[in-house]
Amino acid sequence: MLVFENVTVRYGTFTALKDLTLELRRGELMTLLGPSGCGKTTTLRVAGGFIVPDEGRVLLEGRDITSLPPEKRPTSTVFQNYALFPHMSVGENVAYGLRVRGVPRAQRQRRAEEELERVGLSGYASARVQDLSGGQQQRVALARSLILGPAVLLLDEPLSSLDARLRLRMRAEIRELQKRVGITTLYVTHDQEEALSISDRVTVMHDGRLVQTGTPREVYFSPADDFVRDFIGDSFPYTLDGRRILLRPDQVVPNADGPFTGRLLSREFLGASLQWLIDCQGQTLRALLPSRSEPEAAVGSEVRFSLILNEE
Numbered sequence: 393m394l395v396f397e398n399v400t401v402r403y404g405t406f407t408a409l410k411d412l413t414l415e416l417r418r419g420e421l422m423t424l425l426g427p428s429g430c431g432k433t434t435t436l437r438v439a440g441g442f443i444v445p446d447e448g449r450v451l452l453e454g455r456d457i458t459s460l461p462p463e464k465r466p467t468s469t470v471f472q473n474y475a476l477f478p479h480m481s482v483g484e485n486v487a488y489g490l491r492v493r494g495v496p497r498a499q500r501q502r503r504a505e506e507e508l509e510r511v512g513l514s515g516y517a518s519a520r521v522q523d524l525s526g527g528q529q530q531r532v533a534l535a536r537s538l539i540l541g542p543a544v545l546l547l548d549e550p551l552s553s554l555d556a557r558l559r560l561r562m563r564a565e566i567r568e569l570q571k572r573v574g575i576t577t578l579y580v581t582h583d584q585e586e587a588l589s590i591s592d593r594v595t596v597m598h599d600g601r602l603v604q605t606g607t608p609r610e611v612y613f614s615p616a617d618d619f620v621r622d623f624i625g626d627s628f629p630y631t632l633d634g635r636r637i638l639l640r641p642d643q644v645v646p647n648a649d650g651p652f653t654g655r656l657l658s659r660e661f662l663g664a665s666l667q668w669l670i671d672c673q674g675q676t677l678r679a680l681l682p683s684r685s686e687p688e689a690a691v692g693s694e695v696r697f698s699l700i701l702n703e704e
């Protein structure tokens with residue numbers, strides 16, 4: 393559906409995207425995940441037509457759109473701060489794209505109502521934007537983006553200005569809406585849990601390069617390299633049979649029949665889970681246990697455990 397072909401972007405002498413090749417499938421939600429400065433927003437801007445790459449091409453359904461300006465391409469971008477128009481009502485914000493295209497007032501009002509209903513804001517058309525909550529403003533921004541029926545939806549950290557609880561709710565809502573509308577979506581985040589929970593596929597970026605593209609389970613269970621393993625999920629270094637590996641706490645499973653023995657250094661209650669630190673011949677391992685089924689073990693005592701070493 394949307395293809396980046398060997399895309400390179402430079403800001404002056406700094407290369408922000410290096411030979412990026414990436415393919416979005418029709419109807420999928422792909423997240424771009426990576427640390428600050430790795431080139432996520434730059435990639436999104438290239439997709440939206442706000443940056444023309446220095447090298448490479450962007451194709452939409454086989455058509456070269458590399459130099460097509462934003463308003464001429466069937467993409468729609470939701471910016472991090474939503475960029476709603478404060479002097480316009482909710483309905484006028486949503487209908488904005490139609491007004492620019494000269495759609496008559498009655499028709500665009502009706503379409504705005506439909507879009508507002510789709511994002512769960514029926515009856516809000518005449519409300520003032522500044523009277524809405526953060527989550528509601530987020531929905532207005534989505535409705536405004538969807539009204540022109542874009543082929544690709546581009547979202548840049550859409551939840552970053554919301555509080556933690558609302559973030560969880562909105563990410564489920566965005567996912568549900570995206571599936572219902574069936575719109576191909578590129579979604580930027582630096583939150584790995586968010587990426588794992590909403591994506592069909594995740595693309596991990598590092599220093600302007602694509603490191604790995606895969607399903608959430610693939611990037612979690614079969615990371616391409618130590619950067620991905622370290623960035624996605626929690627991990628710690630461990631030397632086993634003379635080889636240094638990165639282990640995740642969920643690979644360390646305390647159980648009475650386990651082949652490994654260690655000494656319990658500490659137990660930390662985290663709510664739903666507990667973290668154990670286990671000393672094993674001078675190395676410290678971390679284990680995560682469901683807190684309601686914690687085996688009985690006193691700090692300082694000997695514990696047995698298994699290591700799950702094969703990836704999924």
Ligand SMILES: Nc1ncnc2c1ncn2[C@@H]1O[C@H](COP(=O)(O)OP(=O)(O)OP(=O)(O)O)[C@@H](O)[C@H]1O
Nearest residue numbers: 403406408426427428429430431432433434435582
């Ligand atoms: N207009 C610009 N001029 C010069 N350098 C820029 C410009 N825009 C971005 N950069 C640099 O390019 C790199 C990639 O920026 P980009 O905004 O794509 O990162 P990002 O992955 O979105 O990061 P964040 O998670 O912080 O939003 C960064 O090092 C940034 O400082």
Ligand SMILES: [Mg+2]
Nearest residue numbers: 432433434548
């Ligand atoms: Mg960014």
